[in-house]
Amino acid sequence: MSHFAVIGAGQAGASLVARLRAQGFDGQITLLGDEPVPPYQRPPLSKKFLLGEMAEERLYLRPEAWYAENGITLRPGCQVQAVLPAAREIVLKDGEVVTYDKLALTTGARPRPLPGAIGGDLSNVFSIRTLDDIRRLAPHVVHGARVLIVGGGYIGLEAAAVAAQKGLQVTLIEQAERILGRVAAPETAAYFRALHLANGVSIREGTGLERLLGEGAASGAILSDGTHLDLDLVIVGTGILPRTRLAEEAGLLLDNGIACDATGRTSDPHIWAAGDCASLPRGTGRLRLESVQNAIDMAECVADNMLGAGRDYAPHPWFWSDQYDVKLQIAGLSTGYDRLVTRRDDRGARSHWYYAGDQLLAVDAMNDPRGYMVGKRLIEAGRSADPTRIADPATNLKELLTP
Structure with a gap:
C-alpha cells in the first residue's frame, strides 16, 4: 500500500490530504504538524479570535475526529528533524523514522x-x-x-x-x-x-x-x-519568511522558497511542495504567494499531481483584509501597473483598478463586493474593461462581463 506523507499541518496540508481522499486515493496518508492542535484557520487569529468573538474550536478547519474517520493519520505536536530523500525517510526529533512513497512539504512560513x-x-x-x-x-x-x-x-x-x-x-x-x-x-x-x-x-x-x-x-x-x-x-508585523530548513538540509533546490515546477514538484521527483513555502516559475522569475486561497488551490493541484494528473498550477490570486468596518478584497497582482483608476459610489464603496497599458491587472475593493467580483472575473478571464467606464459611477459593472 502506498504511503503519502505531508509535513506541515496548516491550511495547505489539511487541504492536500482532504483532496487526496476526495480523489479516491486509498493508500496510507500521514499528516505531520508541529503545533499540538488540529489544522486551523490563521486569518481569524488576529481579528475575531483576539477580539474574543470566536471560540478556539471554530478555528479548526475540520473536527479532529474527521481525520481518523477518513483514514488519515494526524500527528499534531510532531517535530520533524530531517528528510532523507535517497531513503525516502522522515526522521522525527525523538528518533522515530517514517518512510514514504511520496512526500509533500507544506511547511508554511514564520514571522520575520x-x-x-x-x-x-x-x-x-x-x-x-x-x-x-x-x-x-x-x-x-x-x-x-x-x-x-x-x-x-x-x-x-x-x-x-x-x-x-x-x-x-x-x-x-x-x-x-x-x-x-x-x-x-x-x-x-x-x-x-x-x-x-x-x-x-x-x-x-x-x-x-x-x-x-x-x-x-x-x-x-x-x-x-x-x-x-x-x-x-x-x-x-514585518512580514513572513518561508520555512525551508527541511528542504535545504535535504538538498532540494531553493529559490524564493522551495523551488517547484509548474506542477508543484520539487527538484526531487518524489517530493512536492505547496502553500507559503513554495515558489513557482512565473515569466523569467519565480512567484511565491502568501494567502489562504493559494494554500488551498495549490495544495489541491499538488494532490492531483501526486496521483498522476500532470496538471500545471495556474494561480488566480485573491486576498482580503478586515480592518474596523472595512472589508478590503483584492483580486490579481498589481506588479508592473502604470495607471490607477478609482471608482466610488454614494454608498461609500470604493475600488482601485490597476492597469498596465490597457490590461487590467488587479483590483483593490473597499466595501465594494460587486467591484471585486467583476474585477476578479475579468482578470481570471484575461479580459479588461474600459477605464472610463470603470470610473463612471453610473456604469453597471455587471455589464462589463458581457463579451
Whole structure:
C-alpha cells in the first residue's frame, strides 16, 4: 500500500490530504504538524479570535475526529528533524523514522523576527502567526495599554485595528516611506491611513525602530528619528519568511522558497511542495504567494499531481483584509501597473483598478463586493474593461462581463 506523507499541518496540508481522499486515493496518508492542535484557520487569529468573538474550536478547519474517520493519520505536536530523500525517510526529533512513497512539504512560513540587538527577545514582544502567539498576546491586550506595532503591511494594520477597537493606545511605525508600500498603490495606502487616523492610531511612516528598552520586558522604545515611547507591549508585523530548513538540509533546490515546477514538484521527483513555502516559475522569475486561497488551490493541484494528473498550477490570486468596518478584497497582482483608476459610489464603496497599458491587472475593493467580483472575473478571464467606464459611477459593472 502506498504511503503519502505531508509535513506541515496548516491550511495547505489539511487541504492536500482532504483532496487526496476526495480523489479516491486509498493508500496510507500521514499528516505531520508541529503545533499540538488540529489544522486551523490563521486569518481569524488576529481579528475575531483576539477580539474574543470566536471560540478556539471554530478555528479548526475540520473536527479532529474527521481525520481518523477518513483514514488519515494526524500527528499534531510532531517535530520533524530531517528528510532523507535517497531513503525516502522522515526522521522525527525523538528518533522515530517514517518512510514514504511520496512526500509533500507544506511547511508554511514564520514571522520575520526583530534583530536581537533591537530587543526582540523581550517577554512582551509578540508576533502574530500561531494560536500560541495569540494565547500569549491576549492577556496584554487591555484597555489603555500602550502598544507599538512595527510594520505597516496588512498584518500590522490588522493588529492596529484590533488594538484600537480594544481601547489600547496604538502607535504604528513603518520604516519605508509609506504603509503598504510593497503591496498596494499610494491611493489604497492613503485610504487606510485615513481610516486608522480616524480611529485614533498614530502612524509614523519613514520611521524605524532603533531599539527597545527594558530588562526582561519592553518598557519603552527609541525610534530612528530619536523619539522615545513608553510601552506596555510590542507587536511585530514585518512580514513572513518561508520555512525551508527541511528542504535545504535535504538538498532540494531553493529559490524564493522551495523551488517547484509548474506542477508543484520539487527538484526531487518524489517530493512536492505547496502553500507559503513554495515558489513557482512565473515569466523569467519565480512567484511565491502568501494567502489562504493559494494554500488551498495549490495544495489541491499538488494532490492531483501526486496521483498522476500532470496538471500545471495556474494561480488566480485573491486576498482580503478586515480592518474596523472595512472589508478590503483584492483580486490579481498589481506588479508592473502604470495607471490607477478609482471608482466610488454614494454608498461609500470604493475600488482601485490597476492597469498596465490597457490590461487590467488587479483590483483593490473597499466595501465594494460587486467591484471585486467583476474585477476578479475579468482578470481570471484575461479580459479588461474600459477605464472610463470603470470610473463612471453610473456604469453597471455587471455589464462589463458581457463579451
